[in-house]
Amino acid sequence: MTLETISSLLPVSTAGMAAIVSALIAFGLGLGLWCAHRRLRLLTTALEASGCGLVTIERGTRVLSANRQAARLLGRPEGIARDTQTRRLFGGTLAAAVQAPGDGQPVRGTAHRPDHGWFPATLQSLGPCGGLARQRRLWLLRDLSDGQELERLRKTEERFNASQRFGRIGVWDWNIKTNEVFWSDEVFPMFGFTPNAITPTYDLFIAMVHPDDFLALTDSERACLSGTALHDQEYRVVWRDGSIHWIRETADVLRDPAGAPRRMVGVIREVTEEKEAHRRALRIAMLDPLTGLPNRATFLERLDTELSRTDETGAPIPLALAFIDLDDFKPINDTYGHLMGDRVLMAISKRLNEAVRPQDMVARVGGDEFVALLWGCRDGARARTVAARLLDAVTAPVSIDTVTHRVRASIGISLYPSLVSTRDDLIATADQAMYVAKRSSGHPIRLHGEEDAGEAGEGPEL
Numbered sequence: 001m002t003l004e005t006i007s008s009l010l011p012v013s014t015a016g017m018a019a020i021v022s023a024l025i026a027f028g029l030g031l032g033l034w035c036a037h038r039r040l041r042l043l044t045t046a047l048e049a050s051g052c053g054l055v056t057i058e059r060g061t062r063v064l065s066a067n068r069q070a071a072r073l074l075g076r077p078e079g080i081a082r083d084t085q086t087r088r089l090f091g092g093t094l095a096a097a098v099q100a101p102g103d104g105q106p107v108r109g110t111a112h113r114p115d116h117g118w119f120p121a122t123l124q125s126l127g128p129c130g131g132l133a134r135q136r137r138l139w140l141l142r143d144l145s146d147g148q149e150l151e152r153l154r155k156t157e158e159r160f161n162a163s164q165r166f167g168r169i170g171v172w173d174w175n176i177k178t179n180e181v182f183w184s185d186e187v188f189p190m191f192g193f194t195p196n197a198i199t200p201t202y203d204l205f206i207a208m209v210h211p212d213d214f215l216a217l218t219d220s221e222r223a224c225l226s227g228t229a230l231h232d233q234e235y236r237v238v239w240r241d242g243s244i245h246w247i248r249e250t251a252d253v254l255r256d257p258a259g260a261p262r263r264m265v266g267v268i269r270e271v272t273e274e275k276e277a278h279r280r281a282l283r284i285a286m287l288d289p290l291t292g293l294p295n296r297a298t299f300l301e302r303l304d305t306e307l308s309r310t311d312e313t314g315a316p317i318p319l320a321l322a323f324i325d326l327d328d329f330k331p332i333n334d335t336y337g338h339l340m341g342d343r344v345l346m347a348i349s350k351r352l353n354e355a356v357r358p359q360d361m362v363a364r365v366g367g368d369e370f371v372a373l374l375w376g377c378r379d380g381a382r383a384r385t386v387a388a389r390l391l392d393a394v395t396a397p398v399s400i401d402t403v404t405h406r407v408r409a410s411i412g413i414s415l416y417p418s419l420v421s422t423r424d425d426l427i428a429t430a431d432q433a434m435y436v437a438k439r440s441s442g443h444p445i446r447l448h449g450e451e452d453a454g455e456a457g458e459g460p461e462l
Contacts, residue, residue: 053073061087086098090110109123121141123141191239235249252266306373322374359375
């Protein structure tokens with residue numbers, strides 16, 4: 001029915017009728033708003049009576065608003081300040097949950113109070129709210145502090161915390177879009193901080209990575225973000241005091257429904273002590289325990305490596321091998337004891353190591369036997385020059401506890417590939433040349449090929 005039809009039936013003017021209709025519309029809107037407000041008050045009262053709280057969280061990290069019940073549950077009866085960080089209100093599980101959109105199912109975890117108390121709770125996403133629908137979400141907070149649930153969660157939390165403490169394992173969570181980082185309490189000491197002493201950020205973390213490990217770490221992160229590999233890295237971090245610590249971490253990426261990376265979550269532990277133990281084990285396996293020089297196994301491994309090298313033309317890279325045997329050393333052990341003999345050996349070993357270049361190697365292969373591997377040495381004259389330095393290192397007097405000890409040496413040299421072409425021949429000919437030098441008075445240095453073949457004895461195999 002039109003306004004004109006109504007006007008024809010009632011003795012009122014058109015303007016009056018419009019006013020009546022407007023009044024009716026206003027009355028209807030007012031009644032609707034009153035009813036909606038009443039229902040909202042009833043809902044709020046019922047919600048608070050049920051013990052549940054409502055919290056509005058932006059970007060999964062900071063609180064925008066919370067109702068009175070939520071404030072009471074979280075031990076803040078005066079209210080929760082705007083922009084309070086969610087990690088200060090919730091344990092790791094719930095702090096991580098609010099950074100996800102949520103599927104409407106309650107997530108169990110713990111909530112924290114300012115007095116360091118805590119209670120088991122669930123958070124349930126009620127969906128986006130406000131103008132920034134993708135960034136603000138409304139969460140329902142429920143207290144689970146009944147006896148059975150409290151005990152179950154307490155035991156679960158204790159086991160989890162104990163496993164983290166005993167295993168020295170921490171958990172971290174990097175929000176890729178906001179660049180915000182969450183660290184569990186176990187992570188802070190791994191970077192030289194007390195828990196919650198600083199606000200962790202990705203920039204802070206990456207600035208502490210050792211420069212030599214930076215590229216490998218970031219390459220691994222990029223591969224993980226692209227979905228081509230899991231992130232599994234060992235790297236060093238430099239603390240503020242300059243000390244260096246080893247870290248091992250494993251992580252994977254959580255993605256949104258479209259497959260875009262949303263968060264990177266990982267576990268981390270410090271492995272500095274393990275690295276040191278591994279280094280000590282390698283030292284025991286590869287070095288002579290008395291002198292600290294490479295041992296027989298390490299020498300043979302290095303020799304194989306050097307013999308396999310070629311130059312840009314494919315020709316073998318030349319090298320010389322010198323066998324060094326100490327003479328007149330046994331009387332030191334017999335007269336002064338093995339402890340004194342060990343001290344003399346240590347002094348001579350240090351001198352031998354200092355007599356060669358960094359790219360060369362001196363190794364102890366027996367009680368009083370040493371070898372020197374001289375890289376790039378292609379002729380006998382050069383090899384003799386280095387051998388003379390090695391001889392001086394041995395024959396120079398060794399003074400210990402006011403007693404001066406003198407030791408002689410015999411040195412045999414062989415050249416690869418000018419004199420021999422295989423590893424076994426190189427070792428055998430250097431060994432034979434050393435035995436010829438030992439039997440030749442006044443000639444402590446012999447090059448293979450110079451000795452009388454009839455004089456060559458069979459020395460022990462290396």
